[in-house]
Amino acid sequence: MRIGFVGTGIITEAIVRGLLKAEFPVVEILVSPRSKPTATKLAALSPLVRIGEDNQDVVSGSDIVVLAVRPQIAEKVLRPLQFAPSTIVASLIAGVPIPTLLDWIGADVDISRAVPLPFVSDLNGVTAVYPGSDALTAIFAALGTVINCETIDEFDAFAVAGGLMGAYFGFSETCAQWLVSAGVPYGKARAYLAPFFHGLAGSAVRNPEKSFEDLRIGHTTVGGLNDQLFEQFRKDGGLQALTAALDAVGERLRQARREA
Numbered sequence: 001m002r003i004g005f006v007g008t009g010i011i012t013e014a015i016v017r018g019l020l021k022a023e024f025p026v027v028e029i030l031v032s033p034r035s036k037p038t039a040t041k042l043a044a045l046s047p048l049v050r051i052g053e054d055n056q057d058v059v060s061g062s063d064i065v066v067l068a069v070r071p072q073i074a075e076k077v078l079r080p081l082q083f084a085p086s087t088i089v090a091s092l093i094a095g096v097p098i099p100t101l102l103d104w105i106g107a108d109v110d111i112s113r114a115v116p117l118p119f120v121s122d123l124n125g126v127t128a129v130y131p132g133s134d135a136l137t138a139i140f141a142a143l144g145t146v147i148n149c150e151t152i153d154e155f156d157a158f159a160v161a162g163g164l165m166g167a168y169f170g171f172s173e174t175c176a177q178w179l180v181s182a183g184v185p186y187g188k189a190r191a192y193l194a195p196f197f198h199g200l201a202g203s204a205v206r207n208p209e210k211s212f213e214d215l216r217i218g219h220t221t222v223g224g225l226n227d228q229l230f231e232q233f234r235k236d237g238g239l240q241a242l243t244a245a246l247d248a249v250g251e252r253l254r255q256a257r258r259e260a
């Protein structure tokens with residue numbers, strides 16, 4: 001199997017590093033040449049990685065083509081390329097529906113969309129895929145967990161949830177800054193919070209039978225500090241603010257689908 005990447009940016013680097021770490025059975029990984037520093041770095045990691053001469057060389061030389069350019073330039077990048085109809089295409093391009101991609105590609109390729117996250121590089125990823133695809137399931141299962149979606153609404157909902165990465169780090173930074181305001185050096189605050197959140201995430205992963213609400217209750221002493229903090233956060237609209245932000249991003253994706 002030969003896997004090619006059109007767009008050699010952050011997410012391509014994470015996937016390629018993960019594939020090499022996972023020793024995924026590929027004959028060749030082709031990356032587009034435009035982002036030379038990243039492409040050169042990846043090619044130096046393994047003889048399996050080759051920098052294509054141009055985007056067409058990547059597409060022509062690959063059984064599976066991963067589209068990993070930004071949405072704003074995707075049409076300009078894709079329209080001139082020639083795809084063989086047997087190509088399997090994985091589009092990571094946020095918010096661009098499959099009918100639009102097929103129009104830009106101009107061939108009846110086997111296409112799915114996927115939302116991998118940067119921690120695929122550590123084989124800890126969780127990747128939503130739609131429509132389900134055996135080839136993409138094999139690739140992303142090697143890099144962590146795969147969630148095959150039954151409907152586009154389900155896929156878009158996971159795309160919204162993927163946007164929680166920024167909120168998570170923003171939340172963590174707010175906690176760190178509060179500790180700083182209480183007199184704790186930033187380094188110590190960070191050294192406490194990173195394993196703190198990692199430990200909580202580990203509990204959730206190790207106990208799949210428990211809902212998050214079960215875990216919250218399990219980590220709470222009634223009337224204790226945890227309980228007070230959560231109730232105050234809830235009372236002051238913290239949870240509603242999060243739900244409203246998720247709704248707003250969901251609406252942006254629905255709007256993009258209506259306009260496609």
Ligand SMILES: NC(=O)c1ccc[n+]([C@@H]2O[C@H](COP(=O)([O-])OP(=O)(O)OC[C@H]3O[C@@H](n4cnc5c(N)ncnc54)[C@H](OP(=O)(O)O)[C@@H]3O)[C@@H](O)[C@H]2O)c1
Pocket residue numbers: 006007008009010011012032034035055067068069070071073077092093094114115116117118
């Ligand atoms: N980052 C994530 O966690 C993530 C997760 C899931 C999906 N995605 C999606 O994946 C796509 C890429 O995201 P990213 O974060 O990897 O962005 P990125 O780091 O900006 O990577 C995009 C790459 O495309 C290159 N590029 C620009 N014009 C090109 C062309 N004509 N031909 C080939 N390559 C070209 C850019 O090069 P220059 O820098 O030289 O312009 C850049 O290296 C986006 O659609 C994004 O929505 C990202």
